[in-house]
Amino acid sequence: MAVKSKSVAKNDKTTVSAKKRGNNGNGFQKGKSGNPAGRPKDGESWSAVIKAIGEMYPEDILAFIGKENDLGRAVAQLPKKVQMKYLVTARVFAALMFEPTSGLWNGLMDRADGKVSENVNIKGEMTWKDFVNASRVPDPDSE
Numbered sequence: 001m002a003v004k005s006k007s008v009a010k011n012d013k014t015t016v017s018a019k020k021r022g023n024n025g026n027g028f029q030k031g032k033s034g035n036p037a038g039r040p041k042d043g044e045s046w047s048a049v050i051k052a053i054g055e056m057y058p059e060d061i062l063a064f065i066g067k068e069n070d071l072g073r074a075v076a077q078l079p080k081k082v083q084m085k086y087l088v089t090a091r092v093f094a095a096l097m098f099e100p101t102s103g104l105w106n107g108l109m110d111r112a113d114g115k116v117s118e119n120v121n122i123k124g125e126m127t128w129k130d131f132v133n134a135s136r137v138p139d140p141d142s143e
Contacts, residue, residue, distance in 0.1 A: 054083065058078040058079070061084065062075055092108060096108070
């Protein structure tokens, strides 16, 4: 059985497939977006996903990821009645106790107390010598 092919008829200056792409045959009308609503959202933001997982219990995580993988087996070892946000916080504290790093400490403190503001307000003119003297930390032993 032979398959018949359809030929595409040409109108004036554009083909049927060019009409599907836009009015001028090159894609879209000049100066107009082909997607005025923009790219569709993929779903929740990272912060929403992190918050949702933090609110879960290990059993919820297991229902989501399954038990037959490395992550599932590790999650299955966690206490069942403690939310993930508390387990993660306890793990961070354990890491600080046994494997301390400045990055982990700084990250924790930034989230606990907020980032330290380092604004300097200077009024009037200041010489380089004035700046150096103002930025020195006084020696507590000299007072």
